Amino acid sequence: MEDLGIKIIGALLTVILAFTVGMTYGGIVRKLTARVQNRRGPVIWQNFLDLLKLQSKKTNIAHGFMGHMAPVWIIISAGTVLMFIPILNGNLWFPNLTFHGDLIFLLYMMVFGSLGMALGAGQTGNPNSAIGVTRGLSQMVGFEIPFVLALVALMVQYKTTSIQDIMDIQAQTGTWMMFANPFAFLAALFASLGMFRYSPFDIVGAPAELASGPVSEFGGKYLGTMMSGGSIFAFIKLTLYVDLFMGGAGFGTGILATIMGLGILLLKTFSLYMVPVFYGWISPRYRTEQAIRYFWGWPTALGVIAVIWAIF
Amino acid sequence: MEKENKILEAIKVAFNVEGHIAREKRVMITANKDIVSSILLFCKNQQGYIHLNHMSVVDRIEDGKFELNYIIWSPTEKVTIMLKTFIDRENAEMENIDSIWDQANTYEREMREMYGIQFPGLIGRQDFALEDWDEMPPMRRDFDTHAYAEKTFYQRPGREDAKDVREELTKQSGEVIPDFAKKYSRE
Amino acid sequence: MTSNNKDKQTIVEYIQNWSRKHSLFVMAYGTGCGAIEIPATMTSRYDAERFGIRGAATPRQADVLLITGYLATKTLKRVIRVYEQMQDPKYVIGFGSCTINGGMYYDSYNTINALDRYIPVDVYINGCMPRPEAVISGFVQLQKQIAEGTANNAAKYKENLEWYRANQKKIIKNWRMPDYNW
Numbered sequence: 001m002e003d004l005g006i007k008i009i010g011a012l013l014t015v016i017l018a019f020t021v022g023m024t025y026g027g028i029v030r031k032l033t034a035r036v037q038n039r040r041g042p043v044i045w046q047n048f049l050d051l052l053k054l055q056s057k058k059t060n061i062a063h064g065f066m067g068h069m070a071p072v073w074i075i076i077s078a079g080t081v082l083m084f085i086p087i088l089n090g091n092l093w094f095p096n097l098t099f100h101g102d103l104i105f106l107l108y109m110m111v112f113g114s115l116g117m118a119l120g121a122g123q124t125g126n127p128n129s130a131i132g133v134t135r136g137l138s139q140m141v142g143f144e145i146p147f148v149l150a151l152v153a154l155m156v157q158y159k160t161t162s163i164q165d166i167m168d169i170q171a172q173t174g175t176w177m178m179f180a181n182p183f184a185f186l187a188a189l190f191a192s193l194g195m196f197r198y199s200p201f202d203i204v205g206a207p208a209e210l211a212s213g214p215v216s217e218f219g220g221k222y223l224g225t226m227m228s229g230g231s232i233f234a235f236i237k238l239t240l241y242v243d244l245f246m247g248g249a250g251f252g253t254g255i256l257a258t259i260m261g262l263g264i265l266l267l268k269t270f271s272l273y274m275v276p277v278f279y280g281w282i283s284p285r286y287r288t289e290q291a292i293r294y295f296w297g298w299p300t301a302l303g304v305i306a307v308i309w310a311i312f
Numbered sequence: 313m314e315k316e317n318k319i320l321e322a323i324k325v326a327f328n329v330e331g332h333i334a335r336e337k338r339v340m341i342t343a344n345k346d347i348v349s350s351i352l353l354f355c356k357n358q359q360g361y362i363h364l365n366h367m368s369v370v371d372r373i374e375d376g377k378f379e380l381n382y383i384i385w386s387p388t389e390k391v392t393i394m395l396k397t398f399i400d401r402e403n404a405e406m407e408n409i410d411s412i413w414d415q416a417n418t419y420e421r422e423m424r425e426m427y428g429i430q431f432p433g434l435i436g437r438q439d440f441a442l443e444d445w446d447e448m449p450p451m452r453r454d455f456d457t458h459a460y461a462e463k464t465f466y467q468r469p470g471r472e473d474a475k476d477v478r479e480e481l482t483k484q485s486g487e488v489i490p491d492f493a494k495k496y497s498r499e
Numbered sequence: 500m501t502s503n504n505k506d507k508q509t510i511v512e513y514i515q516n517w518s519r520k521h522s523l524f525v526m527a528y529g530t531g532c533g534a535i536e537i538p539a540t541m542t543s544r545y546d547a548e549r550f551g552i553r554g555a556a557t558p559r560q561a562d563v564l565l566i567t568g569y570l571a572t573k574t575l576k577r578v579i580r581v582y583e584q585m586q587d588p589k590y591v592i593g594f595g596s597c598t599i600n601g602g603m604y605y606d607s608y609n610t611i612n613a614l615d616r617y618i619p620v621d622v623y624i625n626g627c628m629p630r631p632e633a634v635i636s637g638f639v640q641l642q643k644q645i646a647e648g649t650a651n652n653a654a655k656y657k658e659n660l661e662w663y664r665a666n667q668k669k670i671i672k673n674w675r676m677p678d679y680n681w
Binding site: 030034037038039040041042046049050052053054056057058059060061128207208210211212215216217218219220223 | 587
């Protein structure tokens, strides 16, 4: 019974952590972008202000059942996926439902957010939404291939499909996966450029062409919920990358160990997050076919090399 | 002035119209409305004036005429021809030339909407820039736009000191407004 | 009057208004020549984003509708559609002389003269054109109104819908507009 209580509190803690970190990272990126453009920029908790404002909108319009469910779907799938990600290795306060094969499970579940968005956007009937969804799914087809190849390389190399196992192997050997199989890491890193949808891969939102694409008919609370779900997803992706390629974080359950573990996790995730952001600052937007060609070029080649590396 | 003379003479010989050279690279021709399309076709097909720069209308309300200008240009000769014709203001009607230049269609639709000049055979929506317009064509000079605005739109108080710019200017410069212009001035 | 309103706000309303004040999504829709001042306001030199002002591409997400300059009767139709698609609470900023009394187009046959007859306006910024400083000061004025809880023109619009509709229909003779359920 006590165990269950700790697990529930731990799950809540995990969600709060993911939400806070995801939103703050978004705010920091806005601030940094402003600084790069020689502006003062908004405060770093601007995203929380935006969310609070969106949630306190007096009217909210939904276009049918799926339009109503899409944000809920996104946030539920975000929460579900989060439960399977080891936040801190071997820390009781951040438990996770790890099992053998959760890597494959995650591969499927991580698309659910975009899928929910696609279904919801389809029902709004806005042509911009439809185009945005088409672009989003095309782009997903693009970056999923190097991403999956990278993960398959890891699975083949260590004959396991469990995130926890891969973290343990890294702890035992003392070598991060990004050094043990650098090609897999590079392929996954390139895929992450598309995952975070910063330029040049912001073809889904594309405010100037598509009026923010799939979300163009969502306002108020719906948009706010989508924003929170997206922030949690950003944290999930970063933590998954850190777990798989950068040895994860965490030393134990003690208070000091937890704080240190969180600090290291934040350091690793933030430095990883800066890769797509930095790349975005210096790139204009791609067209859809350019984006797909990009992902099916070198990133996929690196993924194939990673699989060969893993086999031999 | 060789090229200018050449084209002017060619048109004069072919159509027996008046014209002169305004300045370098600019030839002015005044023609009857019936032969305008023939001149344009002649210039386009035989003299290389393949580019329609512009079509415009001037409302010569004092003479009861519309003045139509066709400005065409030759990329090889680099000479502009300004072809001018006058049509009656009442039941204004002019030949449609969008079979010569497709882009004339746009100009003609604008003329039809803004001045009420009819072009028989002109295909295109009646609305060009205005929506649901049921008054006199607004660019005609006898359309009182100020009265219309006062009638249609809410006038916020505080604009009573708005002066007629033209009269204020003539007070300063001592210029005299001619009678025909006074008729359409605000006071 | 200001202090009264401040006292009347409950703590929840106070927090909500505080967040609304610091997060204004501006509808990226330029109606007239004034739209050219918006890029200057948003970019490096004047940087409106430090006030929490950012662009929103669709009316569903936007809070503020900027009427930038003269408003042609043809554009008015689109502006009304955009305004009615925006979600409460929403604010309108009239931008430049043209929205106040017609400006230099006061006797034009196709630009409206007083914007607040057709949609409710929270803040007017005068000038032809207002410089980015003036635009930002207008936004700050709007933020003050929001914090005080006096910027509730959207509710006023719903209450006086018939009056506004009558004025709008006087201009837009052929009224073919969908009904929005807000």
